[in-house]
Amino acid sequence: METDNKHKYDFLLSLLEEGDAMVCLDARKDSVDVPKAHKADPALNLILNLNFRRPIEIKEEGVTVTLAFAGRPHPCIIPFDAVWAVYEPGMKKIQVWEKSIPEDLDLSGLPTQPPAQTAPPPPAKTARREKGARKPPAGKRDRSHLRVIK
Numbered sequence: 001m002e003t004d005n006k007h008k009y010d011f012l013l014s015l016l017e018e019g020d021a022m023v024c025l026d027a028r029k030d031s032v033d034v035p036k037a038h039k040a041d042p043a044l045n046l047i048l049n050l051n052f053r054r055p056i057e058i059k060e061e062g063v064t065v066t067l068a069f070a071g072r073p074h075p076c077i078i079p080f081d082a083v084w085a086v087y088e089p090g091m092k093k094i095q096v097w098e099k100s101i102p103e104d105l106d107l108s109g110l111p112t113q114p115p116a117q118t119a120p121p122p123p124a125k126t127a128r129r130e131k132g133a134r135k136p137p138a139g140k141r142d143r144s145h146l147r148v149i150k
Contacts, residue, residue: 004097005080009060011095012048012086016058021048023063024085025078026102031062033077035069042102046078047089 015021027034027044038044046067050056054066054073062079084101087094 004100006060007095008080008083008086008097009058012063013058015086015088015093016048016050018088019049020089022046022087022089023048023078023083024087025082026084026100026105027082028102029079029082031077031079032082033075035072035074038069042105046076 012021012023023046025032025044025046027038027041032039034044034046048056048063048065052065052067056063056065060080062077062081062083064075064077066073066075068074081100083097085094085096
């Protein structure tokens with residue numbers, strides 16, 4: 001298992017050098033520290049990036065990082081023993097460690113191949129401005145549709 005952790009560490013670092021990385025882990029393990037709302041999830045997916053505003057520390061034992069959950073920061077501890085997959089969000093690079101997948105996790109409904117590329121949706125039609133309506137100054141967005149909710 002020690003060599004698996006080294007492979008997880010190396011693969012995660014290689015993805016993070018390019019941008020975002022998704023980490024799939026069994027949050028139920030005692031050594032994992034995530035918010036209570038996610039602690040029972042055997043397939044928790046977390047996005048990591050080296051450019052996060054909060055510090056991220058990656059060691060061969062695991063990852064220590066403060067992540068935002070519902071807008072609230074939470075210091076997380078993600079040991080590599082709990083990680084069972086790491087992938088790039090576009091699914092071009094993915095690594096799964098079968099020995100680390102929780103035994104009670106049913107993966108039969110998950111796709112075995114990356115999603116097919118689809119054509120981008122056609123541009124949305126823009127609303128026409130009424131005659132005589134004031135145009136917002138260049139460079140500034142009209143935010144009159146926003147309202148304060150207390």
